Amino acid sequence: MNTLTPPENAIELSVFYTWMGGDGICRTKAKPFAEITLKEAKENSIAVSSFFTNKKFPLLIDSTEIKSMARDARQHFSTNGRDTKINSFAVIVKSPLSRVIGNFFMGLNKPKVPARLFDNEEDAIEWLKQYLQ
Amino acid sequence: MPNNINDTNPERVKEILDVIMSFARLDFTKKTTLVGDDYMDAIGTGVNMLGEELESSTISLKEKEQLLKEIHHRVKNNLQIVSSLLNLQTENIVDKRYLDLIIESRNRINSMALVHEMLYSSKDLSKIEISEYIQRLSTGIQQSLSKIDSNIKFNFNIQPNLYFDIDYMIPIGLILNEIISNSLKYAFNGDAGSITIELNSNDINYNLSVKDDGIGFKENFDVKKDSNLGMQLIYMLSEQVDGKVEIEKNKGVSYLITIPK
Numbered sequence: 001m002n003t004l005t006p007p008e009n010a011i012e013l014s015v016f017y018t019w020m021g022g023d024g025i026c027r028t029k030a031k032p033f034a035e036i037t038l039k040e041a042k043e044n045s046i047a048v049s050s051f052f053t054n055k056k057f058p059l060l061i062d063s064t065e066i067k068s069m070a071r072d073a074r075q076h077f078s079t080n081g082r083d084t085k086i087n088s089f090a091v092i093v094k095s096p097l098s099r100v101i102g103n104f105f106m107g108l109n110k111p112k113v114p115a116r117l118f119d120n121e122e123d124a125i126e127w128l129k130q131y132l133q
Numbered sequence: 134m135p136n137n138i139n140d141t142n143p144e145r146v147k148e149i150l151d152v153i154m155s156f157a158r159l160d161f162t163k164k165t166t167l168v169g170d171d172y173m174d175a176i177g178t179g180v181n182m183l184g185e186e187l188e189s190s191t192i193s194l195k196e197k198e199q200l201l202k203e204i205h206h207r208v209k210n211n212l213q214i215v216s217s218l219l220n221l222q223t224e225n226i227v228d229k230r231y232l233d234l235i236i237e238s239r240n241r242i243n244s245m246a247l248v249h250e251m252l253y254s255s256k257d258l259s260k261i262e263i264s265e266y267i268q269r270l271s272t273g274i275q276q277s278l279s280k281i282d283s284n285i286k287f288n289f290n291i292q293p294n295l296y297f298d299i300d301y302m303i304p305i306g307l308i309l310n311e312i313i314s315n316s317l318k319y320a321f322n323g324d325a326g327s328i329t330i331e332l333n334s335n336d337i338n339y340n341l342s343v344k345d346d347g348i349g350f351k352e353n354f355d356v357k358k359d360s361n362l363g364m365q366l367i368y369m370l371s372e373q374v375d376g377k378v379e380i381e382k383n384k385g386v387s388y389l390i391t392i393p394k
Contacts, residue, residue, distance in 0.1 A: 065170075067167055067170075068167065068178060068181070070185070071182070071185040071186065071189060095170045095175070096170075096171070096172050096174075096175030097167075097170050097171075097174050097175040097178050098170075099175070100175045100176075100178050100179045100182070101178060101182070104179070104182045108186060
């Protein structure tokens with residue numbers, strides 16, 4: 001299964017592609033060697049929130065090609081202290097580097113909504129389905 | 134792209150070590166360079182992120198220390214304002230009984246203000262070295278209560294490097310204030326004599342002893358029945374630190390207060 005290739009109607013940001021999947025799960029994919037600062041993190045949140053109509057939704061993040069994520073960006077993505085339109089998120093990590101970033105993010109930033117790391121897309125989607133409303 | 138832990142480049146290992154050394158010196162300006170997506174980059178990223186967390190914790194700790202310092206400073210200033218107000222009040226009082234009451238209250242406040250003053254000047258902001266405190270407190274009380282021409286000497290025999298936190302220092306300071314004040318007020322008819330303060334510790338207790346070589350209690354003085362507020366405070370404050378008070382009346386008065394560790 002590959003649902004992480006950005007479709008034509010995906011919103012293209014400086015370091016992300018973001019789109020809503022046909023299954024109701026929002027996707028965001030980091031571009032190769034993405035260096036994410038707070039600016040890019042906020043940009044991404046605005047794009048993700050633009051898919052909100054009246055129900056919160058789960059988010060699938062593909063961070064397999066990420067290069068770095070600044071501390072304030074990690075804090076922003078943890079959704080602590082801000083209103084968010086997502087009710088859960090799964091992060092796909094594969095490379096050693098993305099695994100380090102993912103584990104830091106989960107361990108030190110304690111996301112406010114249910115969140116988990118996965119090393120494959122299928123398991124991540126299966127887990128997110130429980131949060132579809 | 135090498136993705137094997139064995140493909141380590143000595144230059145990159147050295148660079149990461151340099152960054153770790155900088156973090157150890159609390160210099161967070163350096164970061165490891167990331168060139169790809171291999172294990173060395175993963176380690177470098179982990180080190181960079183640990184540095185960010187350490188920097189943030191260090192800043193937050195410094196801010197908390199600054200805040201604590203500021204609080205002690207303000208508490209001390211406020212206590213000193215109260216003490217100064219009481220001082221001003223004494224200018225209009227002619228009745229010695231009221232004057233004494235105000236001076237006693239002022240000295241109690243000063244004994245607490247000194248704890249806060251020493252805390253904000255101390256290194257870790259939570260404990261102070263008691264030897265310096267006792268000597269400064271004694272000097273302050275003597276200046277406040279003794280006559281100009283009196284010849285009362287203090288002898289100190291205090292174990293060095295004994296540190297107490299605020300929960301102990303406030304009651305101990307007030308206890309000492311009461312005992313020293315009592316001695317200065319009642320023990321020395323001829324305005325000459327000595328007060329000896331000793332403090333030492335063993336594995337179980339701190340032993341605080343204050344002795345004067347004055348005239349002692351009046352005949353038939355019953356500590357429990359005839360006590361003034363000062364004496365009641367000595368017992369109450371000792372209880373606050375689970376301490377035990379023993380009073381001896383041989384050549385002057387001697388107090389031994391045992392405080393469990």
